[in-house]
Amino acid sequence: MKSSIKILFDNNRKWAEGVTSENPDFFSSLSHQQNPKYLWIGCSDSRVPANQIVGLLPGEIFVHRNIANVVVHTDLNCLSVLQFAVDILKVEHVIVCGHYDCGGIKAAMDKKEHGLIDNWLRHIKDVYRIYKKEIDACPNERARLDLLCEYNIIEQVNNIRHTTILQNAWKSGQNIAVHGWVYRLSDGIIKDLKVTVEGC
Numbered sequence: 001m002k003s004s005i006k007i008l009f010d011n012n013r014k015w016a017e018g019v020t021s022e023n024p025d026f027f028s029s030l031s032h033q034q035n036p037k038y039l040w041i042g043c044s045d046s047r048v049p050a051n052q053i054v055g056l057l058p059g060e061i062f063v064h065r066n067i068a069n070v071v072v073h074t075d076l077n078c079l080s081v082l083q084f085a086v087d088i089l090k091v092e093h094v095i096v097c098g099h100y101d102c103g104g105i106k107a108a109m110d111k112k113e114h115g116l117i118d119n120w121l122r123h124i125k126d127v128y129r130i131y132k133k134e135i136d137a138c139p140n141e142r143a144r145l146d147l148l149c150e151y152n153i154i155e156q157v158n159n160i161r162h163t164t165i166l167q168n169a170w171k172s173g174q175n176i177a178v179h180g181w182v183y184r185l186s187d188g189i190i191k192d193l194k195v196t197v198e199g200c
């Protein structure tokens, strides 16, 4: 147990030294301000680390993650991140990036009990209810789950675009786009679902 924590401090030291040797001013310049162009809203899944899969350094992407990348109109946590990113940081892109084989999506559909999290997963069941016809028409379970993953991302893009935050940003002429992407765990590739919105 102890060594599994110690390794993190060892890794951190090596990482900081490596970054500094490449760019001696990296941390001192970042410590003054951040200026990310992107807000990433993704799943908490440990296999989908935002910075790494799009090759960005600290300071380049603002991140919010939760189980199954859900944007709920009453979730103050997510909305606060969104507002800060849009109003203060003036990001140019909001990216909802879900992923296939999402445990949250599977759990929402497996008809078992999982405790408290079932209340969060209700939001995924709501997405299923909207697209039930399309999802039920899939030939097998895998295809059904993949399609639900995609529809969930599309619904979260819709939830974001309808927030007062985005509506007001667009009304005031702010240049900001909302994108829906899906990441495949098995090959590390992101697919654009082509549902980008750039205005009211």
Ligand code: CO
Pocket (backbone or CB within 6 Å): 043, 044, 045, 067, 068, 069, 099, 101, 102, 103, 104, 105
């Ligand atoms: Co997931």
